[in-house]
Amino acid sequence: MHRVKIIKEFLKVKEITIKISGLHTEISTDSGTIKAVDDVGFHIEKGKVLGLIGESGSGKTMTAMSILRLVPPPGRITRGNIIFEGRDLLNLTKKEMESIRGNRIGMIFQEPMTALNPVIRIGEQIGETIAFHNNLSRSDIKQRVFELLRQVGFEDPEKRYIQYPHQLSGGQRQRVLIAIAISCNPSLLIADEPTTALDVATESQILYLLRQLISGQGMSMLFITHNLNIMRRFGDYVCIMYAGRILEVGSVEDFFSEPLHPYSRGLLDSIFAFKGDETRLKAIPGFVPKLSDLPEGCKFHPRCMYVMPICKKNEPEAKKIGEDRWVRCYLYQN
Ligand SMILES: Nc1ncnc2c1ncn2[C@@H]1O[C@H](COP(=O)(O)OP(=O)(O)OP(=O)(O)O)[C@@H](O)[C@H]1O
Ligand SMILES: [Mg+2]
Structure with a gap:
């Protein structure tokens, strides 16, 4: 044996x-x-x-x-x-x-500011990638975005969802990019x-x-x-x-x-x-x-x-x- x-x-x-x-x-x-x-x-x-x-x-x-x-x-x-x-x-x-x-294959690049679109809310930017690759309803996508924001360390995903990139620090923006990369x-x-x-x-x-x-x-x-x-x-x-x-x-x-x-x-x-x-x-x-x-x-x-x-x-x-x-x-x- x-x-x-x-x-x-x-x-x-x-x-x-x-x-x-x-x-x-x-x-x-x-x-x-x-x-x-x-x-x-x-x-x-x-x-x-x-x-x-x-x-x-x-x-x-x-x-x-x-x-x-x-x-x-x-x-x-x-x-x-x-x-x-x-x-x-x-x-x-x-x-x-x-x-x-x-x-x-997820990707994260060096520049957290240029990689995000300055005029689109954080939550929508994460949601876009999910929507592109998955056939999910709007509310399912939103739930998934909340889950991802939590996973990368944001304790207040609802608040972050509606923020714009300039309202976040460099480290927080990089967290958002990680959320997109692993979405x-x-x-x-x-x-x-x-x-x-x-x-x-x-x-x-x-x-x-x-x-x-x-x-x-x-x-x-x-x-x-x-x-x-x-x-x-x-x-x-x-x-x-x-x-x-x-x-x-x-x-x-x-x-x-x-x-x-x-x-x-x-x-x-x-x-x-x-x-x-x-x-x-x-x-x-x-x-x-x-x-x-x-x-x-x-x-x-x-x-x-x-x-x-x-x-x-x-x-x-x-x-x-x-x-x-x-x-x-x-x-x-x-
Ligand atoms: N459009 C281009 N025309 C000519 N040479 C280029 C072009 N793009 C890249 N290179 C050359 O290709 C080589 C590899 O570049 P690469 O960006 O992969 O380097 P790297 O190791 O990522 O450097 P770094 O640490 O600075 O980011 C470099 O020598 C660069 O000069
Ligand atoms: Mg390089």
Whole structure:
């Protein structure tokens, strides 16, 4: 009996909400085509948070926009697979994609003010998304809006329903956007720097709320940030992006206890670390390269203290190191 249980545990397949592989998104510019997303791949399990981390311009938003098929022209997805709930999003028609966006995949973006319509009441804005994806009566929609407002922490949903965005604080507006994002019970939530515009206390409240929603509803989340400290507290997996590529993927525990890629190590070192009473801040030398002017070989090699001749010639493949652990670096190719 015990043996059967062990075998069942062993065979238990992880439930994957989304699996992205070989994703390429290019942008045509006056000075040629740039690869904003280059061979990106990762997956997110049910109920888990994957943090997509990278410096400004590394391609985080472009990756999110590619998943949602909202890449603005002159950008376009040229290759890849995005398997979500058994279908490849890249093969869906525009109409099919519309029925997924805001419904099966919820989205939260950085700017709480610009994402809301200033002349429409809060309650109606939340209700619009529900009405678009569901065939519900007006009173059912209103009840659902009250329920959502309560769920995101408003104790007075009736009052909030009739307010306009300017009557709310930044943190409250972000709560409204979260209510819209989860209004149709999505299985995946994509949040692009959702707390960057907020103060630290409000940020903590929003992160706590998102965590509760994930555990309560078994949602998965793609959380985009440049802040490693947030991911340490909030994430399950970390995915490090640099110049359009994924350099490392690993669980939060593995990543923070032993970052593999020299860039990841540099990122961790550049966070303030306290050693006795001494504070140190080590920066990674050099600059993030322009996508229009990338070096040959590994894109990080000009800044890497472990650079080898091969790094300057060829780009390393992503190599599996362990369970859910990948790194793209010649230090780990043997
Ligand atoms: N319309 C465009 N024309 C040319 N380049 C573009 C265009 N849109 C985006 N890019 C480039 O694509 C790259 C990826 O941009 P993206 O917005 O995904 O970066 P990001 O990682 O989200 O940065 P941030 O942290 O600043 O939000 C950047 O180098 C950017 O300059
Ligand atoms: Mg961005």
